[in-house]
Amino acid sequence: MITITKTASERLQAIMTEKNITDHALRVFVSGGGCSGLSYGMTFAAAPESTDRVFEAQGLKVVVDPASIDYISGATIDYMDSLMGGGFRIENPNAVQTCSCGSSFKTEAGEQGQSCSC
Numbered sequence: 001m002i003t004i005t006k007t008a009s010e011r012l013q014a015i016m017t018e019k020n021i022t023d024h025a026l027r028v029f030v031s032g033g034g035c036s037g038l039s040y041g042m043t044f045a046a047a048p049e050s051t052d053r054v055f056e057a058q059g060l061k062v063v064v065d066p067a068s069i070d071y072i073s074g075a076t077i078d079y080m081d082s083l084m085g086g087g088f089r090i091e092n093p094n095a096v097q098t099c100s101c102g103s104s105f106k107t108e109a110g111e112q113g114q115s116c117s118c
Helices: 006-018 066-072
Strands: 025-032 038-045 053-057 060-064 076-082 085-091 104-106
Touching: 006 060, 006 076, 006 085, 025 066, 060 066
Parallel strands: 025 060
Antiparallel strands: 025 038, 038 104, 053 060, 076 085
């Protein structure tokens, strides 16, 4: 499935507490677009869809739709905080190319995106 680091889990749980949605799940998905062809997305879901894959990682309930699971299976979600700002980063073993900001990727199937604006 997907691995979530302790740092990312703590940050996500803090966000959920701030938004008063501690009963929600983390939805991780892939959509078309971005400079490398596919883009990562994360949001919070009140309930999984009937076709979602549901699992737990670092104390978080995680849901992934069936169209995204093959693209991100085995990925690790981490959170980095630095002087330049913080953010979530996804390390994906299925990606053969990523854009410089790490928000989009290409797989062996060769999805194509537009020029990078990051």
